[in-house]
Amino acid sequence: MSCQKGIPVSSYLVMTQVNCVVPAMKLLSSVDSPVTGNPNVEDLWNLETIGIVESLDITNDDRAMEQFNKSTYCENGRYYVTWPWKCEYPDLPENFYVAMSRMRSLAKRFERDKDLLMRYNEVIQSQIKQGVVERAVEDKKETLKHYLPHHPILTPTKSITKIQVVYDASVKSKKGAKSLNECLYRGPVLLPDLCGILF
Known part of the structure; x- marks a missing residue:
């Protein structure tokens, strides 16, 4: 040079x-x-x-963790936590008819595959027994009502769980309406960064 x-x-x-x-x-x-x-x-x-x-601003992950830490409690050997709502009164419309339409489609699938119906029912009954899900009851009160459509995912290659119930929290009752996922904080990603794994 x-x-x-x-x-x-x-x-x-x-x-x-x-x-x-x-x-x-x-x-x-x-x-x-x-x-x-x-x-x-x-x-x-x-x-x-x-x-x-x-950014030094509080992120959505920080808000989710703050709610998580404030609302977590233990009762009878089980931990409970409230839903991580983005606001106190979410604009979440009732989606009964969308959920019922999905249920009818699922029922038609079960009519063609009785074995799938039996295995699916076993998973649902187990989740009810464990308190993971609960039966939706008729409620006359003016409270927030939102239903989660569900469907089976078959994994025949797995030796333990060959059928999984997937709940669809991203479904919208109509165009422009919010889904349950959009009303909740996602929470921090606990998986390691892909770049950190590769390099």
């Missing part, structure tokens, strides 16, 4: 973006500022170096 007047040979030339074609000699005669010594390699990928800093 040739030494320009006043710039040490060990310096690095930092050039700005050029919007026009400039002869190489003229381009190298204009220097932004020298960076003396060896640059810290970590600074090359450090986001703070280019002005990206982590």
Whole structure:
């Protein structure tokens, strides 16, 4: 590297973006500022170096964890926690007819496959017994009512659980309405970052 007047040979030339074609000699005669010594390699990928800093605002994950910590309690050897609502009175419409329509489709599938019906019923009864789900009862009170459509997922390759019941919390009662998932905080992701696993 040739030494320009006043710039040490060990310096690095930092050039700005050029919007026009400039002869190489003229381009190298204009220097932004020298960076003396060896640059810290970590600074090359450090986001703070280019002005990206982590927000100090409370995130949705923080709010979800705050609700989780405030509402968790233990009773009869079981832990309970409230739903992580984004607001106190969510705008979640009743979706009875959507859930009933899905149930009718599922019933037609069960008519064609009685074995699936028996295994599905075993899973549902087990979940009721464990208190995972509860039977929806007729309620005349003006309270929030929202139903979760469900369907089976078959995993014949698994040796233990060959049938799983999947509850659809992303279903919407009509276009423009919110789903249950949209009214709840997701909560922090507990899985490791994929980039961290790969590198």
